[in-house]
Amino acid sequence: MKCVRCKQKAKILLKRHNAAFCNECFLYYYRNQVTKNIRKYKMFDKKDKILAVISGGKDSMALWDVLVKEGYNVVAMYINLGIGEYSNRSQKVVESFASKNNLPLIVKDIKKEFGLDIYKLSKTLKRSPCSICGSIKRYLFNKVAYDGGFSAVATGHNLDDEAATLLGNVLSWEEGYLARQAPVLPQTHPKLIKKVKPLYSLTERENLYYVLLNKIEFLHEECPHSVGARSILFKEVLNKLEEESPGTKQRFLNGFLEKGRRHFQDVSEKLELRECKTCGQVTTTEECSFCRFVKICNHQQET
Ligand code: Q46
Ligand code: ZN
Numbered sequence: 001m002k003c004v005r006c007k008q009k010a011k012i013l014l015k016r017h018n019a020a021f022c023n024e025c026f027l028y029y030y031r032n033q034v035t036k037n038i039r040k041y042k043m044f045d046k047k048d049k050i051l052a053v054i055s056g057g058k059d060s061m062a063l064w065d066v067l068v069k070e071g072y073n074v075v076a077m078y079i080n081l082g083i084g085e086y087s088n089r090s091q092k093v094v095e096s097f098a099s100k101n102n103l104p105l106i107v108k109d110i111k112k113e114f115g116l117d118i119y120k121l122s123k124t125l126k127r128s129p130c131s132i133c134g135s136i137k138r139y140l141f142n143k144v145a146y147d148g149g150f151s152a153v154a155t156g157h158n159l160d161d162e163a164a165t166l167l168g169n170v171l172s173w174e175e176g177y178l179a180r181q182a183p184v185l186p187q188t189h190p191k192l193i194k195k196v197k198p199l200y201s202l203t204e205r206e207n208l209y210y211v212l213l214n215k216i217e218f219l220h221e222e223c224p225h226s227v228g229a230r231s232i233l234f235k236e237v238l239n240k241l242e243e244e245s246p247g248t249k250q251r252f253l254n255g256f257l258e259k260g261r262r263h264f265q266d267v268s269e270k271l272e273l274r275e276c277k278t279c280g281q282v283t284t285t286e287e288c289s290f291c292r293f294v295k296i297c298n299h300q301q302e303t
Contacts (some may be wrong), residue, residue: 015246043196048151056090056219059156139290143253145193163249164234179264
């Protein structure tokens, strides 16, 4: 098996592209894919200040590294969500990468800073820890980006994530979610910062290979709450299809982005946006869920 670019011995085969690469040419291919995605969807340019959301896993660590190497103006942000030792270990990985490479990093700790506890909230509100966690993360990404004058919030979502989310949304015809699934969510309100996914066309395996080749430390374990998630089942199903027919995930996602998504556009435009009466951030209700969470946790502490 020879590298398609330099004809030396190949080390990795990418069946969906019907191409194999040596390590050096793989890194060239990888960085090229990322910059192509950024340009194709006009995510940002070198003048923009980007907030990269980093969890310590392989995908976000790859995102951080590649954006820095490509010369973008990136500040990383890590949120300690109070998920036991998992959170402490991931924080260490992220802080160590930032200090070794002298990179700017913002750390938010939801317990220390806001008194939030996703387990207490999950019990009180009878919602899953993941739904509470998701609301808190979305709020903080946007608030930190807005307050800090950032042009975009970048996340490490990969092709496997995006195809699995799409499959889940199609199976239950979640029109609102389908309308909002894209590599770029543009600014629809002056206080809502653009969200971008520069790795949306790269697979988990390619991100893993990228961090291994670059000797980047990352947290190998997944969040304990991801066990049994529906998204994992969807990923397994898609992996089976991919094995039989390489390129399935990419065709499924790209087909949706090119031909399907526009049919759901009017659903997202119907959402009425307003500003939270407590913090001023954008919400669809009178008070945003983050401010309600803070009140619930503070009240519980007092009683
Ligand atoms: S971090 Fe949070 Fe995820 Fe853990 S609690 Fe669920 S949502 S699984 S990406
Ligand atoms: Zn609020």
